[in-house]
Amino acid sequence: MTIVERLPETKSGIGVVSAAAVGAWAGAYALNERMWDWLLYDRIGLNPDARSVSALHFFLYDTTKIALLLTGIIFVVGVLRTFITIERTRALLGGKREGVGNVMAAGLGVATPFCSCSAVPAFIGFVGAGVPIGVTLSFLIASPLVNEIAVGLLWTTFGWNIALMYIGAGLTIAIVAGWVLGRMGVERWVEPFVLKQNLLAAANAGAGVESRMSPQLRVRIGLQEVREILGKVWPYLLVGVALGGIIHGWVPSNFFAAHAGPHNPFGVLVAVVLGVPLYSNAAGALPLVQALADKGVPMGTLLAFMMSVVALSLPEMILLKRVLKVPLLGAYTAVVSVGIIAVGYLFNAILT
Amino acid sequence: MIIKVLGSGCANCVRLEANVKEALAASGIVDATVEKVTDYADIAAYGIMSTPGLVVDERVLVSGRVPDAAEVAQLIASAR
Numbered sequence: 001m002t003i004v005e006r007l008p009e010t011k012s013g014i015g016v017v018s019a020a021a022v023g024a025w026a027g028a029y030a031l032n033e034r035m036w037d038w039l040l041y042d043r044i045g046l047n048p049d050a051r052s053v054s055a056l057h058f059f060l061y062d063t064t065k066i067a068l069l070l071t072g073i074i075f076v077v078g079v080l081r082t083f084i085t086i087e088r089t090r091a092l093l094g095g096k097r098e099g100v101g102n103v104m105a106a107g108l109g110v111a112t113p114f115c116s117c118s119a120v121p122a123f124i125g126f127v128g129a130g131v132p133i134g135v136t137l138s139f140l141i142a143s144p145l146v147n148e149i150a151v152g153l154l155w156t157t158f159g160w161n162i163a164l165m166y167i168g169a170g171l172t173i174a175i176v177a178g179w180v181l182g183r184m185g186v187e188r189w190v191e192p193f194v195l196k197q198n199l200l201a202a203a204n205a206g207a208g209v210e211s212r213m214s215p216q217l218r219v220r221i222g223l224q225e226v227r228e229i230l231g232k233v234w235p236y237l238l239v240g241v242a243l244g245g246i247i248h249g250w251v252p253s254n255f256f257a258a259h260a261g262p263h264n265p266f267g268v269l270v271a272v273v274l275g276v277p278l279y280s281n282a283a284g285a286l287p288l289v290q291a292l293a294d295k296g297v298p299m300g301t302l303l304a305f306m307m308s309v310v311a312l313s314l315p316e317m318i319l320l321k322r323v324l325k326v327p328l329l330g331a332y333t334a335v336v337s338v339g340i341i342a343v344g345y346l347f348n349a350i351l352t
Numbered sequence: 353m354i355i356k357v358l359g360s361g362c363a364n365c366v367r368l369e370a371n372v373k374e375a376l377a378a379s380g381i382v383d384a385t386v387e388k389v390t391d392y393a394d395i396a397a398y399g400i401m402s403t404p405g406l407v408v409d410e411r412v413l414v415s416g417r418v419p420d421a422a423e424v425a426q427l428i429a430s431a432r
Contacts, residue, residue, distance in 0.1 A: 086401045086416065117362035118402040118416065120392050125401035193393055221417060319360070322392060 007216055007223075014215050029068050036061050055249045062241045062287060066153070070233070070283055071226055073152035078225030082218040086112050086122055093131045093139070098182050101135035106174035109142030110167070119316055123323050124194050133190060134182015140320075141336055142174035145311040149229075153286045154306075158293070165347065166303055173307075173339035180335055181328070189328035236284030244287030247295060257296030267301045268344030272337060275308030285309045299351050304344030311336060353384040353432065358395045358405030358415075361388075365404040368418050372406070375424035384428075 008014060036057055040046050046053045089108045096104055119140060126136040146167055155163035187195070213221075247256075260267045275285075289302045317329060324332070355372055359365025369388065376384055389395055389407075398405060402416030406424070408431040419427065 087399075090401065117360055117364060120360065121395050121403055122401045124392060124396040125399075128396060224418070224420070 007220060009216060011215055014219055018219070025068065025072055029065070032064050032068070033061055036064070051249060055245050058245045058248060059241055062244065063238065066237060066241065066283060066287065067230070067234075069153060069156055070149065070230060070237075073149050074226045074229050075222045077148045077152070078222035079218050081112075082213055082221050084112055086118070086125075089139075090126055090129050090131065093126065093135060094129050096131070096135060098132050098134050098179060101132060102138040102175045102178045102182070105131075105135045105139040105178065106142040106171045109139040109174060110146045110148070110171070112139075112143070117319065119319050120322050123320070127190070127194055132182055133186050134178045134180075136178075137181050137186075137332065138174045138178025141177050141311075141332075142171060144313070144316070145174055145307060145336070146170035147310045149283070150286075150306060150310060153283070157286065157290055158299075162299060162303075165299075166306070169303065169343040169347070170307065173336060173343065177332075177335040177339055181331060184331065186328050186331070189325040189331075191323050191325065194323050233283040237287075240284035240287040244291035247288070247291040251295060253295055255295065256292060260292075260297050260301060262298045262348055267298070268304050268341055268348065271301045271305035271344065272308040272341055275305045276312050276337075298348045300344045300347030300349070303347055304340050307340045307343070308337070311340065353381070353428075354387065354409055355384055355428070356387045356389050356405075356407040358389045358398060358400065358407060359403040360392070360395075361390055362403070364418050368404040368406060368424075371419065371421040371424050374421035375428060378421065379425050379428065381428070 008017060040053065040057055040060075041048050046056075048054060048057070089112045092108065093101060093105055123136060123140065126139065127133060151163050151167060154166055260270065285306050289306055292305075293299065293302055312333060317333070320332075321329060355376075357365060357369045357372060359368070365388075369386065372386055376382075376386070389405075395403065395405065398407060398412050400412055400415040404415075404418060405412060406414040406419070406427065408428060411431060413427045413431060
């Protein structure tokens with residue numbers, strides 16, 4: 001029997017279990033560092049001053065910390081997301097013009113639950129319901145670019161101002177990129193079957209929307225989300241923390257400041273070029289970002305890196321190729337990349 | 353009974369199909385056929401935009417998430 005199946009069926013039962021879980025989580029988070037101190041130094045008797053021991057301590061502590069943060073953030077985001085569906089989003093966007101529509105679409109793109117395998121049905125559904133293609137693209141760009149888990153991790157690691165900058169930059173890129181692409185008359189680069197879809201989709205619109213979910217079901221969906229995402233990201237997390245630890249412990253403190261610091265005009269460019277093929281997720285990128293920030297890499301460069309890691313992915317491009325022709329896919333990638341690079345340079349200019 | 357799993361073939365759709373088969377076996381239902389709908393135009397015709405989707409006798413029961421086998425069994429039972 002899994003935890004998910006053991007959830008109580010009543011509302012008050014769910015409340016009690018949730019309160020206990022919050023307490024256990026907060027306790028584990030607060031005791032994390034002391035627990036590893038006790039285990040490695042007091043119990044096993046390792047020397048805290050040895051470099052390899054302190055690296056091991058960092059690895060265990062940081063892995064636990066990020067795993068706890070991820071669990072909490074994914075669960076909260078997963079439960080909140082049960083309140084908004086993509087079908088509801090489409091209803092909100094239907095009949096909106098470009099401009100206002102792009103702004104709304106970018107905001108909804110952040111909030112709406114959305115797995116990259118749904119990019120194609122979502123695209124078809126939006127366009128079929130009469131949402132302009134540029135507005136639809138704003139939605140599709142914002143969704144991975146402003147990743148809620150990345151927001152949560154940035155907030156807990158660097159503070160709310162950096163998290164807000166990340167959100168603002170991502171929304172701006174999605175709004176502007178969608179608007180620019182919409183202006184380019186991209187209909188000719190969309191596969192014709194998409195544009196023929198409207199009658200069918202309209203007739204069935206709203207089918208399958210689960211309007212009322214019980215609290216148990218929402219909690220269960222949150223837990224399933226945690227299990228699924230953690231199950232997928234743990235290798236990236238371990239590699240990210242290990243690399244972060246190596247940078248933290250062994251790379252001289254002025255190395256990155258000298259090579260990728262604010263005075264290197266190519267710093268942001270290099271970060272984006274490195275970030276795109278590294279496509280993993282925020283969990284793996286964050287420990288790296290944190291270690292690089294400690295070594296003097298400017299925040300604009302790091303945010304650009306974070307965005308390029310989460311935003312542009314080859315698997316999603318291959319999926320989108322079913323509905324978008326190559327010139328539009330190329331334009332999409334180019335506009336988003338240029339946006340990310342511009343944001344990196346802008347933040348570096350503002351923050352230094 | 354005709355059960356359809358809508359989805360392009362990503363990991364979620366594969367898991368949903370496995371859960372459906374498990375649910376059918378657990379409930380002892382033998383008169384059901386399970387079909388996969390992978391064509392995007394056909395998926396869109398059901399009016400859903402997030403995959404995977406679970407359709408029982410042409411009624412969309414779930415979209416955009418993977419219910420586990422126990423929940424699928426409940427859904428199928430209530431749809432009969």
